[in-house]
Amino acid sequence: MSSQEQGDLTQTVANHYNQLQETGLEIRKQSRIFFLRNFNNWTKSVVIGETLQQLRQEDRNRPLTVLDLCSGKGGDLLKWKKGNIDKLVCVDIAGTSVEQCESRYREMKSRGRGGRGGYDDKVFDAEFLVADCTKARLKEMYKDPSMQFDLVSCQFSFHYSFESYPQAFTMMKNAAECLRPGGYFMGTTPNAYELVRRLQESPDNSFGNDVYRVSFDEKDLSNMPLFGARYNFHLEEVVDCPEFLVYFPLLEKLATEFGLELVRKTRFDDFFQEFSDKREYKTLLNRMKALEPYPADGDKELVGLPDSDYTHAAEFLQSQNQPDSSQEGRQPRRVGTMSKAEWDATTIYLVFVFRKKKE
Numbered sequence: 001m002s003s004q005e006q007g008d009l010t011q012t013v014a015n016h017y018n019q020l021q022e023t024g025l026e027i028r029k030q031s032r033i034f035f036l037r038n039f040n041n042w043t044k045s046v047v048i049g050e051t052l053q054q055l056r057q058e059d060r061n062r063p064l065t066v067l068d069l070c071s072g073k074g075g076d077l078l079k080w081k082k083g084n085i086d087k088l089v090c091v092d093i094a095g096t097s098v099e100q101c102e103s104r105y106r107e108m109k110s111r112g113r114g115g116r117g118g119y120d121d122k123v124f125d126a127e128f129l130v131a132d133c134t135k136a137r138l139k140e141m142y143k144d145p146s147m148q149f150d151l152v153s154c155q156f157s158f159h160y161s162f163e164s165y166p167q168a169f170t171m172m173k174n175a176a177e178c179l180r181p182g183g184y185f186m187g188t189t190p191n192a193y194e195l196v197r198r199l200q201e202s203p204d205n206s207f208g209n210d211v212y213r214v215s216f217d218e219k220d221l222s223n224m225p226l227f228g229a230r231y232n233f234h235l236e237e238v239v240d241c242p243e244f245l246v247y248f249p250l251l252e253k254l255a256t257e258f259g260l261e262l263v264r265k266t267r268f269d270d271f272f273q274e275f276s277d278k279r280e281y282k283t284l285l286n287r288m289k290a291l292e293p294y295p296a297d298g299d300k301e302l303v304g305l306p307d308s309d310y311t312h313a314a315e316f317l318q319s320q321n322q323p324d325s326s327q328e329g330r331q332p333r334r335v336g337t338m339s340k341a342e343w344d345a346t347t348i349y350l351v352f353v354f355r356k357k358k359e
Helices: 003-019 025-029 034-058 077-082 095-113 158-163 165-176 192-201 248-256 268-275 279-287 311-319 340-346
Strands: 065-069 087-092 125-130 149-155 179-190 206-208 212-216 230-235 239-244 260-267 292-294 335-337 349-356
Touching: 034 077, 034 149, 034 179, 034 268, 034 279, 034 340, 034 349, 065 165, 077 095, 087 095, 095 125, 149 165, 158 165, 158 179, 158 239, 165 179, 165 248, 179 192, 179 260, 192 206, 192 212, 212 340, 248 260, 248 349, 260 268, 268 349, 292 311, 311 335
Parallel strands: 065 087, 065 149, 087 125, 149 179
Antiparallel strands: 179 349, 206 212, 212 230, 230 239, 260 349, 292 335
16 A cells, blocks of 8 residues: 555544534434444443553552543543543544544533532643654653653554554554553454454455444455555444454564553453443443343334344343233333344454553
8 A cells, every 4th residue: 555545544534533523412312323332432431440440459649641542532531530540641633633622621620620520520631632643753742751651542543553564563652652661551443353254254345234334345355464454444423434454463463562461352242241240330331321221111212123133132031031011011121232233333342451561
């Protein structure tokens, strides 16, 4: 792929995220992927919370400094506040997104001063940078180039760096260069093995449903390039741009060059099984509305197709000897679930956590 094509793809991604419209909660509630987005947000909340908890167990009195790579519009700002960190650096390629992120932060800080937060109203310090994390050396852009991070987060974005080796190298360098020994680099990214598995089962180099669609230009599935293995990813209302397969053994090898050791690599479905029954995270599932009530409550409609998207939930309720919703005079029991289409979309992802070796 030529440098000109690389530049065009970089701008394509930046333009896409710059043009995404901010929507209020009421509009988001009407979204086909309302529960999918909340579920992904819950997953991020858990991995962030678990990692911050681990850092505090190791040194409860250490002030925590965080780098949020590809921070977007600031969707994780509240997570960082609830995590009681001390300093945050947000970096993203999309200038409009960074402006919106900083605006959200200033609004949050203003509310914090008013003492209406409902929890510790302390708000971390922050700085905001517009930069391509796959091409620019971020250390040279920080207000304090000697700053060290305790945690680096890259959510649903690391795969963009696998367009080429230099970009992946630069992204990893930015993640690791200022990470203190004992600090963590963690994030979420599409699972290349799962993408290729579904691709091999498809008849036409594409797969998906009414929520998401993945299509590959590559014809020779047995000889995928290590970098630049491009596919087009469409997720209803959120994503519609080119992405690149992250061959995880290669990511691990790249990480070791910067002193990082893998401590977790978990598929989203396995991650859910591991943490959803823990009391605090089970409560969080409900609070974040990460699962859809089935059957639908009252006059509400299911977001998916009633005849095909919820057979698993119906079978579960039947196995629990719950009354059928058609029985008169009895309120049917409900279960929290996701439509099959949304579940298929979210289970292409995995969680990863690396730790920097102590010297």
